Amino acid sequence: MxxxxxxxxxxxxxxxxxxxxxxxxxxxxxxxxxxxxxxxxxxxxxxxxxxxxxxxxxxxxxxxxxxxxxxxxxxxxxxxxxxxxxxxxxxxxxxxxxxxxxxxxxxxxxxxxxxxxxxxxxxxxxxxxxxxxxxxxxxxxxxxxxxxxxxxxxxxxxxxxxxxxxxxxxxxxxxxxxxAKEELPAVGDNWIKFPTGWKRCMGKGLDDLYGFCRGNTTDFKPFKMPDGRDCTVYPNCTE
Incomplete structure (x- = not known):
């Protein structure tokens, strides 16, 4: 044409x-x-x-x-x-x-x-x-x-x-x-990296959906994997 x-x-x-x-x-x-x-x-x-x-x-x-x-x-x-x-x-x-x-x-x-x-x-x-x-x-x-x-x-x-x-x-x-070989946190001030993996900061408590690390870098809260497992460190789940 x-x-x-x-x-x-x-x-x-x-x-x-x-x-x-x-x-x-x-x-x-x-x-x-x-x-x-x-x-x-x-x-x-x-x-x-x-x-x-x-x-x-x-x-x-x-x-x-x-x-x-x-x-x-x-x-x-x-x-x-x-x-x-x-x-x-x-x-x-x-x-x-x-x-x-x-x-x-x-x-x-x-x-x-x-x-x-x-x-x-x-x-x-x-x-x-x-x-x-x-x-x-x-x-x-x-x-x-x-x-x-x-x-x-x-x-x-x-x-x-x-x-x-x-x-x-x-x-x-x-x-x-x-x-990229390594996954990273979407929100940098939500997680702290340890030799065993990333831990989710507690923030003001378990009900704090934001859970920023500032002010509290010693307390962490559990989370769930997509398959329902309860975990404390990402991506290994357990330490």
Missing amino acids: AWAVSGCSLLQTESLNFQAELPENFTISATTYYDAASGESCPGHKVIKSDQPKGTQLIELKLPLTEKVKGCSRVLKSVVLNIEGQWGKRDLDIGLQRGALSIRDEPTETTRPFPASGPLVFLGQCQWLFRTMGPYRYIVKVLECRALDANGVVQKSLMGGSMLRDGLAGRTVKLILTE
Whole structure:
């Protein structure tokens, strides 16, 4: 299919190849956002999911760079990467995070050039953060994913980056996502680390849902693992 838009030819619906190398128990989908290729007003988006089995550690998605909807020609402007990690056996034991790719028509200071051959690679790391929830203090986990620089140093920014539209068709962008080896507290002033693991601060008492450590770093309270076990230290449960 071919069409022309305001002096700019969109010869064929071209695609960007996206790959994601994922840790175990992670999956990813993409939400692609489009703007009109001319002065028309016809923005839109679509969710693109992998048809590969859940648990596949190399996900591949084909992201259309152009599309035509009801006579309106649109071009890809950005991609939101929806990352889902499973931390427990229950369906609700999941953490969600996002990354992003943006398509630029002009270079900027942060625009990444493609290498002469091979994919353009972005690095990221996901960190599980644990906390207690509710009056029985059940352990739950929060997922936080951030970009890594070329030296493997965690950045404050989300994973992804920007790239030039010119020459993008048919190229491959790859996200290599790793998982931090050690879990950390979601709230730093709730836990104190000992050789046997993390202990939950007592705070003002067992009924203190906040349970901050400040003012009391000697008394600790039990909590429950997701499977119902009563524990005193995380993640080993008992000392």
